[in-house]
Amino acid sequence: MIETKGLTKYFGSFAALRDVSIALHPGRLTGIIGPNGSGKSTLIKCLLGLVRPSDGLVLHNGRLPDTGGSYRAHIGYMPQRATFPGDLTGREVLALVSKLRSEKPHRMDSLIDLFDLHRDLNKRVRTLSGGTRQKLSAVVAGMYDPTLLILDEPTAGLDTGASKVFKGYVSEQLKQGCAVLMTTHIISDLEEMADDIVLLVDGTVSYAGSVRELKLTTDRPLLEAAVAEILQQGAA
Amino acid sequence: MTIVRQISGFVIRDILRSRWSIANTMFFAIATAGLFYLQADSARVAVSISSLSLVFIPLISLIYTAMYYYNSRDFIELILTQPIGRRSVFLGLLLGILISLVAGFITGIGIPYVILGSSDWTDISAVIAVIVIAIALSSIFAALALVAATRCDDRGKGLAVILGMWLVAAVLYDGLVLAAATALAEYPMETPLLIASLANPVDLSRVLFLVHSDMAALMGYTGAVFIRFFDQPIGLVVATVSLLAWFAAPVWYGLxxxxxxxx
Incomplete structure (x- = not known):
């Protein structure tokens, strides 16, 4: 289980996160939502060790992560913009990740099959479409069977078919006990997939709990309306 | 070290395929071939190439390293999400960029030299001296650029900083030293000037070449003053140690x- 306790991050005098405490459980998808600039990306980067918290803790299975970054062996990350060196081929990008981990990928070939990437792997990344790069990014994120998948706007660049395949992949990972953290502005994706919701507003958690509970509390049958209700209550 | 090698290997592969790398190699190849066309003497061509290198290698190293860093920032983030330490990523990037820059330079001047240059040992050793200078300058300015890019998230600000570095090191510095020496002509200036020159890797590289080629008259003012000191073995050791320090300090700070x- 991954959890944050009182996570706070200041950039200068600007508080990007204030006292954020959340927990990500195996087999559950937690959706992080919030307006632009609410701290979603900063939270993700704190979990990945890309941003150092000003205060608070990130705990991996109850322990502080080591400074060498070995805890990241269990994390798969799919960033919002899949940017790889343009003059490398997709196959070389995957080889780079494998070599950095000094370990054979557990399921690279099956993911390449799943996302139908065979034809594109020998092309230079700069010639690939945004959607194909996003699929390549999904393979990078999943090829070591992570126990935590962090997905930042994963379906934004995917066409309908690829998006469906991707969601199928995420569901399969959840069944296998992987914890999934996902940010998206597409509420229907969360409606379909999320078990828990964290609503961030101005770096503060406005709501953290299950989707079901959120709908019951706000008496709204749709997630979008329930979130709007919470935001409205916060504004009032 | 394996991770550093892996990262640098991929950076080299990425850079060597880019148009920028071809342009860098072509620039030095055309310049060298042009110099051979104007003056057939290989030793004189080496002197001209060294003068060209003192100005352009810092500029190319600074701009290319910073641009590569800024263009690869998302990918660097992705690498940092892998279970590896940041130290390896930084050193891998620096090493990869550095090897690519040096390879471009050596190929660029090497091919015209092999085709048009003489096989006399004196001429060959002059070319080797130029290559040593190129490696020293590329290393120092690539490290400085990586520090500047790491410090300045804003690409425009970062590029302004590195252009400022280049302007001071390659253009303004000698002028300022000369102005100071002229203004204080009544005082013994050799020791202060010697110390002042250690503060500029471009001048230090020039001194190394001066020591090797004994052509002080063709170089700047500070080079002419220091040839007396650097002609001795201790002088060469001081210059080499200073260049190493110029490389080590930004690498340490950058890390x-x-x-x-x-x-």
């Missing part, structure tokens, strides 16, 4: 910044 940086 510290990179380790603490928020991406």
């Amino acid at each position: 510290r910044r990179f380790n603490l940086k928020d991406f």
Whole structure:
């Protein structure tokens, strides 16, 4: 289980996160939502060790992560913009990740099959479409069977078919006990997939709990309306 | 070290395929071939190439390293999400960029030299001296550029900083030293000037070449003053140690910044 306790991050005098405490459980998808600039990306980067918290803790299975970054062996990350060196081929990008981990990928070939990437792997990344790069990014994120998948706007660049395949992949990972953290502005994706919701507003958690509970509390049958209700209550 | 090698290997592969790398190699190849066309003497061509290198290698190293860093920032983030330390990523990037820059330079001047140059040992050793200078300058300015890029998240600000570095090191510095020496002509200036020259890797590289080629008259003012000191073995040791320090200091500082940086 991954959890944050009182996570706070200041950039200068600007508080990007204030006292954020959340927990990500195996087999559950937690959706992080919030307006632009609410701290979603900063939270993700704190979990990945890309941003150092000003205060608070990130705990991996109850322990502080080591400074060498070995805890990241269990994390798969799919960033919002899949940017790889343009003059490398997709196959070389995957080889780079494998070599950095000094370990054979557990399921690279099956993911390449799943996302139908065979034809594109020998092309230079700069010639690939945004959607194909996003699929390549999904393979990078999943090829070591992570126990935590962090997905930042994963379906934004995917066409309908690829998006469906991707969601199928995420569901399969959840069944296998992987914890999934996902940010998206597409509420229907969360409606379909999320078990828990964290609503961030101005770096503060406005709501953290299950989707079901959120709908019951706000008496709204749709997630979008329930979130709007919470935001409205916060504004009032 | 394996991770550093892996990262640098991929950086080299990425850079060597880019148009920028071809343009860099072509620039030095055309310049060298042009110099051979104007003056057939290989030793004189080496002197001209060294003068060209003192100006352009810092500029190319600074701009290319910073641009590569800025263009690869998302990918660097992705690498940092893998289970590896930041130190390896920083050193891998630096090494990869550095090897690519040096390879471009050696190929660029090497091919015209092999085709048009003489096989006399004196001429060959002059070319080797130029290559040593190129390696020293590329290393120092690539490290400085990586520090500047790591410090300045804003690409425009970062590029302004590195252009400022180049302007001071390659253009303004000698002028300022000369102005100071002229203004204080009544005082013994050799020791202060010697110390002042250690503060500029471009001048230090020039001194190394001067020592080797004994052509002080063709170089700048500070070079002419120091040839007397650097002609001795201790002088060469001081110059080499200073160049190493010029490389080690930004690498050390860059590593510290990179380790603490928020991406």
